[in-house]
Amino acid sequence: MTEHRSNTPQSPLHEILDVLIPANRDRRIPAAGELGVAAFVTEAAARNPALNSALVTLLSRAGELADGITPHTVRQLESELPDAFRLLLRETYKGYYSRPDMRAKVGVGSHPAHPAGYEVPSESPALLNELTAPVRARGPVFRDPTGDQK
Amino acid sequence: MNHDPVDVLIIGAGASGAAIAWSLLETRMRILCLEQGDHLPDIDFPSRREDYELARYAEFSCDPNVRGLRQDYPINADDSCITPVNWNGVGGSTINFLGHWPRMRPSDFRTRSLDGVGEDWPVDYHDLVPFYDMNDRNTGVSGLGGNPAYPNYTPPHPPIPMGKLGQTLARGFNEKGWHWWPSDVAILSEHDDGRQKCVNAGTCDLGCAAGAKGGTNFTYWPMLENAGVELRTKARVREILVDEDSGFATGVLYHGADGQVQEQKAELVIMACNGVGTPRLLLNSKSKLFPEGLANRSGKVGKNLMFHPLTGVAGVFDEPMKGHEGPMACSILSQEFYESDPGRGFVRGYGLHSGRSTTPMTYALGGYGIDNPIPWGAEHREIMDNVYPYLAGLTVVTEDLPEEHNCVTLDPDLTDSDGIPAPKITYRLGENTRAMLKHGEARAEEVLLAAGAKRVLPKGDKVWWRAGWHQMGTCRMGIDPETSVVNGWGRSHDVKNLFIVDGSIFVTAGAVNPTSTIQALALYVGDQIKTNIATLFD
Numbered sequence A: 001m002t003e004h005r006s007n008t009p010q011s012p013l014h015e016i017l018d019v020l021i022p023a024n025r026d027r028r029i030p031a032a033g034e035l036g037v038a039a040f041v042t043e044a045a046a047r048n049p050a051l052n053s054a055l056v057t058l059l060s061r062a063g064e065l066a067d068g069i070t071p072h073t074v075r076q077l078e079s080e081l082p083d084a085f086r087l088l089l090r091e092t093y094k095g096y097y098s099r100p101d102m103r104a105k106v107g108v109g110s111h112p113a114h115p116a117g118y119e120v121p122s123e124s125p126a127l128l129n130e131l132t133a134p135v136r137a138r139g140p141v142f143r144d145p146t147g148d149q150k
Numbered sequence B: 001m002n003h004d005p006v007d008v009l010i011i012g013a014g015a016s017g018a019a020i021a022w023s024l025l026e027t028r029m030r031i032l033c034l035e036q037g038d039h040l041p042d043i044d045f046p047s048r049r050e051d052y053e054l055a056r057y058a059e060f061s062c063d064p065n066v067r068g069l070r071q072d073y074p075i076n077a078d079d080s081c082i083t084p085v086n087w088n089g090v091g092g093s094t095i096n097f098l099g100h101w102p103r104m105r106p107s108d109f110r111t112r113s114l115d116g117v118g119e120d121w122p123v124d125y126h127d128l129v130p131f132y133d134m135n136d137r138n139t140g141v142s143g144l145g146g147n148p149a150y151p152n153y154t155p156p157h158p159p160i161p162m163g164k165l166g167q168t169l170a171r172g173f174n175e176k177g178w179h180w181w182p183s184d185v186a187i188l189s190e191h192d193d194g195r196q197k198c199v200n201a202g203t204c205d206l207g208c209a210a211g212a213k214g215g216t217n218f219t220y221w222p223m224l225e226n227a228g229v230e231l232r233t234k235a236r237v238r239e240i241l242v243d244e245d246s247g248f249a250t251g252v253l254y255h256g257a258d259g260q261v262q263e264q265k266a267e268l269v270i271m272a273c274n275g276v277g278t279p280r281l282l283l284n285s286k287s288k289l290f291p292e293g294l295a296n297r298s299g300k301v302g303k304n305l306m307f308h309p310l311t312g313v314a315g316v317f318d319e320p321m322k323g324h325e326g327p328m329a330c331s332i333l334s335q336e337f338y339e340s341d342p343g344r345g346f347v348r349g350y351g352l353h354s355g356r357s358t359t360p361m362t363y364a365l366g367g368y369g370i371d372n373p374i375p376w377g378a379e380h381r382e383i384m385d386n387v388y389p390y391l392a393g394l395t396v397v398t399e400d401l402p403e404e405h406n407c408v409t410l411d412p413d414l415t416d417s418d419g420i421p422a423p424k425i426t427y428r429l430g431e432n433t434r435a436m437l438k439h440g441e442a443r444a445e446e447v448l449l450a451a452g453a454k455r456v457l458p459k460g461d462k463v464w465w466r467a468g469w470h471q472m473g474t475c476r477m478g479i480d481p482e483t484s485v486v487n488g489w490g491r492s493h494d495v496k497n498l499f500i501v502d503g504s505i506f507v508t509a510g511a512v513n514p515t516s517t518i519q520a521l522a523l524y525v526g527d528q529i530k531t532n533i534a535t536l537f538d
Helices: A012-020 A037-047 A049-064 A071-080 A082-097 A100-108 A125-137 B015-027 B111-115 B125-139 B163-176 B220-226 B274-283 B360-364 B378-386 B431-450 B515-531
Strands: B006-011 B031-034 B076-080 B230-232 B236-242 B249-255 B261-271 B310-316 B332-334 B350-353 B391-398 B407-415 B421-427 B498-500
Touching: A012 A037, A012 A049, A012 A071, A012 A082, A037 A049, A037 A082, A049 A071, A049 A082, A071 A082, A082 A100, A082 B360, A100 B360, A125 B163, B006 B015, B006 B249, B015 B031, B015 B125, B015 B220, B015 B515, B031 B261, B125 B515, B163 B332, B163 B391, B163 B431, B220 B230, B236 B261, B236 B274, B261 B274, B274 B407, B274 B421, B310 B431, B350 B431, B360 B378, B391 B431
Parallel strands: B006 B031, B006 B261, B031 B230, B076 B421, B261 B498
Antiparallel strands: B236 B249, B249 B261, B310 B391, B332 B350, B350 B391, B407 B421
């Protein structure tokens, strides 16, 4: 499992990530920066020059914004630097949702790794029979141009 | 390494290469298969890792241009709205396919006679039925018999669970009075022959570590290697050689793991590289006899490329749909709109497939096969918390018609790591397909609402980019050497000891996932080779 260590708290990147994926306090779901996704992003940038360049450009521009990091200024970054922003957004989503604990928190279970899985009961023959009855009642719904030749 | 001549040389260890090797086992001929990739032990499948979703966007992407692994060849898809996807290695794309297993229907083999489009196949549904059945047993197919969309047959294993999502959608179809049926799947619903039944983890595209999915890495290849078929991996074929006097194929040149070129002679060459790889190799096999590429006197090699263009529609329900529980692509399939109806404004038809849900990362990044991330910020939180768990969707899978301008050629500049020219895809959607997609989206929306969706999400206006799983038609079968590449049993019209058994020999595409038909055809060709063995090269 990839562990995302907490990056410098309240760094500009941390703050941007918190805006990209905000927290849901009611459900105790942390925001992306809070979760430590900045470490994931910076590690990915170290391996990916295009992402690294995007990150440098975005953070540089973010530092120039007088209002600090807010949804409005992040929207401004997206508007001014769309390609770089898109790279950061993708990496943020990857870092956040590759955490099994985050997958579980969005209410769909964590998609367990093999050999674990989910117990899903098979439909009983009676239920299958009931559900398919209207379909069977209509009869064949195919054309068979060569069937009578065989 | 032993380079003695072999009787049968198969190029490609995917779905069709494995099936025909199995068919030819009983001949006791010496069979060698060359595969550009390697074995991938199931212990290495990303589905065993906690961060498995990351692999979907890196080394286990379905897109070879994203993976960029040693065994992959790049594909130039700049002039296409769909990019081909695959896996290169033992098992081929059955390693990362989703296991949906519908058969083609009888009308699919007679589109010219019935609907005035495409061409009729030189074989028909009933020719293939024994081979569909044989392959279903070898693969381990689950499903429910009695589907009124087909002449009667029953898969060897009971259906996998439809789950809450499938049952909900089924009731929607019933409300509309439209056809649907539990999907036939190459996924085990019960333990079979040492393979574990599906554990419903939902990570089918990242290698099924349970062995429930019927990839040929789990089905045919263990059997074949035990029986003495030689599988030579990391062996990338560069060119098929031909004797200038006889016009017969004599073997191949291939690059071994060290990149060095080797020659392998063979009496019979069988191509199983699918709808992009096979024309690429033929076009790269030029000689005085075949200056436009081997077996290409018709000029049809690489032409008539067909995919199955897709789009999806999703509805938001009041309760969680639990779409993450179960195989990711297969629950139920409607073929209500499969056959032609003049009133619809297009010919032929499409299927409505119930995908289950993608994993959270994939959904956030735009969905499977799509690169279009969902919104960020407060809207992101709202979608992931209050929409995503409640989704159920339908995928519109359309029949593509053969059109010559859709094609595979050789890129003049791009090459793989051995310097072999890469394929270039030229492809655009036909007007018929566009009309089908539009019709299908509207019908999918009707079903979702009938099933209880409180709203349907806005639809995009593009087909899925990474939808090029099904690559068909580029070396099509036919009785006329002027308009087809191989005859009715897969033998090249031009080179009498060269056979093709993959999706490239499809004449039309149908509107169903093609792997069961690819393998049934391969078994059929194998049977014809055995039947005609005394006069095989006449």
